[in-house]
Amino acid sequence: MxxxxxxxxxxxxxxxxxxxxxxxxxxxxxxxxxxxxxxxxxxxxxxxxxxxxxxxPGKQALFEAVLADSVSRAQAAAQSAKVVRGAPEGAFAARAQAWFAYFLAHPAEAHLLLHVLSSDGRGLGRMGEGLATLLLDSLAPVTQALQALGCSPVLLQRETMALLSMAVGVLLIHDPSKLSGTNALAVEALAAYIESVQLRLAAVTAQPAAAPEALAQVDLFG
Known part of the structure; x- marks a missing residue:
C-alpha cells in the first residue's frame, strides 16, 4: 500500500x-x-x-473514548495557558485554572468524567490503566508548574491528586443548567484553593528549613 x-x-x-x-x-x-x-x-x-x-464493545467504551480525547484537549489548554512574562510563579494557577476551565466550558465531557470516576462508573483505580494514565498525564503542565514552585518529589503526587480531587468536587457541585450562587461559590473556592497552594509552596521555597511535609495539603480522598 x-x-x-x-x-x-x-x-x-x-x-x-x-x-x-x-x-x-x-x-x-x-x-x-x-x-x-x-x-x-x-x-x-x-x-x-x-x-x-x-x-x-459498548456504551462505556464510547464514553471512555470521548474522555480520552477530552483529557488530551484539557492538557493542551493547560499547556497553552497564558503566563505573565517575568512572573513564572503564576504558571501553576494559570495552568490549573485552564485545565479546569476546559471541563467547565464542556459540561457534557465533565459529566462523562464524573460518570467514569463515580461508583456507577469504574473509578480512578478501575477505569483502565490507559485512561487513568491519560487523565493524570493531562495534568503534566500543572505538575511541572508545581515543580517550578519548589514542590518536592515526595509531595508532588499528593498535591496533584489533591488538586484533581478538588476540581472534580467542584464539577460535581456545579450545575451548568442554572445560574446559581452555588456555582459561583464553587468556582471561587477552587480559585482560592489554587492560590493557597501557590502561597504555601512559595513559603516553603522562602524558608528551606521548614519541613515541606508539615505544610502539605491533607488529601481527604486518600
Missing part, C-alpha cells in the same frame, strides 16, 4: 472517529449520561449500531 493511500485511509478513519465522538457528546449534552445509548449515538453519527459495535 502506498504512503498516500495509507494517509487517506488514516484520515478517513479519523474523520469517522470524530463523527462518533461528536455524536456521543451531543447525546450526553441533550439527555445526560444515563439516557445515552449506542443506537442513538450511531444514528447521530450516520452509522448502524452494529457498525459501531465493530469498533466499540
Amino acid at each position: 502506498s504512503d498516500s493511500r495509507r494517509s487517506r485511509q488514516e484520515a478517513m478513519a479519523q474523520t469517522r472517529r470524530d463523527l462518533v465522538l461528536r455524536a456521543v457528546r451531543q447525546a450526553v449534552a441533550e439527555g445526560g449520561v444515563a439516557s445515552a445509548n449506542v443506537r442513538d449515538i450511531a444514528e447521530r453519527a450516520g452509522y448502524t449500531a452494529g457498525a459501531l459495535y465493530a469498533y466499540f
Whole structure:
C-alpha cells in the first residue's frame, strides 16, 4: 500500500472517529449520561449500531473514548495557558485554572468524567490503566508548574491528586443548567484553593528549613 493511500485511509478513519465522538457528546449534552445509548449515538453519527459495535464493545467504551480525547484537549489548554512574562510563579494557577476551565466550558465531557470516576462508573483505580494514565498525564503542565514552585518529589503526587480531587468536587457541585450562587461559590473556592497552594509552596521555597511535609495539603480522598 502506498504512503498516500495509507494517509487517506488514516484520515478517513479519523474523520469517522470524530463523527462518533461528536455524536456521543451531543447525546450526553441533550439527555445526560444515563439516557445515552449506542443506537442513538450511531444514528447521530450516520452509522448502524452494529457498525459501531465493530469498533466499540459498548456504551462505556464510547464514553471512555470521548474522555480520552477530552483529557488530551484539557492538557493542551493547560499547556497553552497564558503566563505573565517575568512572573513564572503564576504558571501553576494559570495552568490549573485552564485545565479546569476546559471541563467547565464542556459540561457534557465533565459529566462523562464524573460518570467514569463515580461508583456507577469504574473509578480512578478501575477505569483502565490507559485512561487513568491519560487523565493524570493531562495534568503534566500543572505538575511541572508545581515543580517550578519548589514542590518536592515526595509531595508532588499528593498535591496533584489533591488538586484533581478538588476540581472534580467542584464539577460535581456545579450545575451548568442554572445560574446559581452555588456555582459561583464553587468556582471561587477552587480559585482560592489554587492560590493557597501557590502561597504555601512559595513559603516553603522562602524558608528551606521548614519541613515541606508539615505544610502539605491533607488529601481527604486518600
